[in-house]
Amino acid sequence: MHIKIYSITVMHYFLYIFNAIVVFFLAGFMSITQTKINISMSAHSFLSSISAPPFSASEIIIFSSCSFSILIFLSTFYRRCLLNQNNQRRYILLALEICACLIVMRSINMAYDGVILLVVADLVSGYRGKNQRIILTVAMLGLYLIASYNLIDLRLKMIPLDAYISYYDQPAQGILKAACNIFTSFNMIIFVIYMMLLVQNQHQEKERIQSLNEQLNTANEKLRNYAIEAERMAETRERNRLAREIHDTLGHALTSIIAGLDACLATIDAAPAFTKKQLQVISDTARNGINDVRRSVKKLRPDNLERLPLKDALYQMIREFSSASGMQIELQHECWPQNLREDEEEVIYRIVQESITNANRHGKAAHILITLTEENNWLKIIIKDDGTGCENPVKGFGLRHMQERLMLLHGALAYEGHGGFTIKAAIPLNRGDVYNDKNNDSG
Structure with missing residues (x-):
């Protein structure tokens, strides 16, 4: 061109x-x-x-x-x-x-x-x-x-x-007239060549524009297909998100309620006052579960995280579950990371919540130890219980959701079932070392 x-x-x-x-x-x-x-x-x-x-x-x-x-x-x-x-x-x-x-x-x-x-x-x-x-x-x-x-x-x-x-004489006149004719003819030849090149250029330009239009139409079609596919993927991700949220929230709440009701059945005749107090705890747990489900549907974080910092929210969840189920749950940390993003806080909260629920529901554990440490800008969470464990763990709904949540943060998940069940989660922090509250707490 x-x-x-x-x-x-x-x-x-x-x-x-x-x-x-x-x-x-x-x-x-x-x-x-x-x-x-x-x-x-x-x-x-x-x-x-x-x-x-x-x-x-x-x-x-x-x-x-x-x-x-x-x-x-x-x-x-x-x-x-x-x-x-x-x-x-x-x-x-x-x-x-x-x-x-x-x-x-x-x-x-x-x-x-x-x-x-x-x-x-x-x-x-x-x-x-x-x-x-x-x-x-x-x-x-x-x-x-x-x-x-x-x-x-x-x-x-x-x-x-x-x-x-x-x-001029006759020979010179002939030469001059021939020169004038040659000038006119040669000028016309140049003009015709110019016109041919111009027409060819315009024709090629039209073909180029037509080709660009076809490419544009193809690109638009691909873009429309991509938009449809992206919409489908977004719908799938949203369905999976809601499934994870509802599973984590309802599963945790219902497990806590069931464990508390079992305890009430055992104490209702011998200690009515204790049973009444336990039923109140179960009622509060059920209400919190309903609130979490509503917030999950509205794409909000868990109710505890909406009202409290991550550390306080974890302690409150541990206290409520311990009171309802009778399990002993201990949280240890050498230092508490600051400036966590909301998505990081939610993943940490859900992993701890799901691990506690699984330890009670599947492992029948009596004691759980939760440890938070940091190594080389990685936040590592280890949750170990003394339940029945599993020789060949099968990745179920809860473990899959934990792994999906961690993958969104480019984290990793590992687990083993010898001598109880142990879950190891790692989340990259990618920021400076800013911590406070260097005390070991338990709840």
């Missing part, structure tokens, strides 16, 4: 150069011929054969040089306006260019009309849309009608080129 545009530009400048050579050749020929006529003292016979007095030799050179220079300047400026899409300025420049073209032809007594093709080349290059088709046609016809020697000669008395040629 760039090579084609370069070729068009080269041919257009070649049109400039060739027409400049022809105009200056004819102007020089007329000027030299008039000088020879004056020197040979045959001016009287020459003037008697023409209908109007000619320009002087210097006037012909100056007039033709200046007018052709103005024509080239207007043509160049017109082409620059094509890039700016300034229609009003283009029309003014086009009118001025046509006038300059006629002045150039007048300066050489209409002996050569090839300069019209320069204006036609600009007209064709500036052709845009259906409305300018009429302007293009009218301007081209008008140019050739105005440039017609017979029509111009009716108003302006000019000296024909043959009057200058007739001053």
